[in-house]
Amino acid sequence: xxxxxxxxxxxxxxxxxxxxxxxxxxxxxxxxLSLSAGAYAASGFGTNHFVGVRYNYFFLxxxxxxxxxxxxxxxxxxxxxxxxxxxxxxxxxxxxxxxVFAYDAFPSGFLPFFAFGxxxxxxxxxxxxxxxxxxGKRIPLAGFLGTNQLGVRYDIRDQIFSQxxxxxxxxxxxxxxxxxxxxxxx
Numbered sequence: 001x002x003x004x005x006x007x008x009x010x011x012x013x014x015x016x017x018x019x020x021x022x023x024x025x026x027x028x029x030x031x032x033l034s035l036s037a038g039a040y041a042a043s044g045f046g047t048n049h050f051v052g053v054r055y056n057y058f059f060l061x062x063x064x065x066x067x068x069x070x071x072x073x074x075x076x077x078x079x080x081x082x083x084x085x086x087x088x089x090x091x092x093x094x095x096x097x098x099x100v101f102a103y104d105a106f107p108s109g110f111l112p113f114f115a116f117g118x119x120x121x122x123x124x125x126x127x128x129x130x131x132x133x134x135x136g137k138r139i140p141l142a143g144f145l146g147t148n149q150l151g152v153r154y155d156i157r158d159q160i161f162s163q164x165x166x167x168x169x170x171x172x173x174x175x176x177x178x179x180x181x182x183x184x185x186x
Contacts, residue, residue: 029149029185031055031056031058031185032056032138032183035051036179036182037179038050038181040071040074040094040176045075048073048076049073049074050071054069055067062104065101066101067100067101068097071098072095095121096122098119098159102116113135113136115136118130118132130161131161132157132159134155134157134158136153149186150184150185151183151184154178157177159176
């Protein structure tokens with residue numbers, strides 16, 4: 001299992017270093033659409049699957065972009081199921097939408113971009129707003145399948161918000177989102 005993760009990390013890092021020249025070919029595109037999958041680590045509830053779609057608009061040579069995203073996941077908690085035999089929310093569904101602004105100092109380099117913005121979360125029927133901080137990287141696949149319009153990307157986001165469970169005192173929650181996806185430039 002550890003070898004598989006090491007292989008994935010090696011592939012992503014090697015793609016980042018070899019994609020520097022091919023990234024210049026994609027800077028002419030102003031828009032992208034990506035499909036991502038990964039993990040959602042809800043503060044205090046465990047980690048579950050997460051899928052999403054992102055739309056990006058790039059400007060100033062790809063150094064800056066704005067993004068809108070929509071994601072779906074689960075809040076299932078094995079800890080609560082096994083220990084407390086209870087359910088905190090009325091359902092296990094998770095919906096998240098984000099609007100972020102990002103800065104990529106080196107669009108064709110290997111350093112990540114930084115993003116910040118706002119998110120709307122619906123956790124098991126309860127809605128809240130969150131601040132978003134994150135980083136990630138767009139890695140072009142120029143020439144792959146005969147096109148310059150494909151790429152991969154990874155993202156790590158922290159959704160920060162005030163949460164209250166039942167009648168407890170509110171606390172600051174940090175829900176982490178880890179995704180890896182395929183990006184289409186147009």
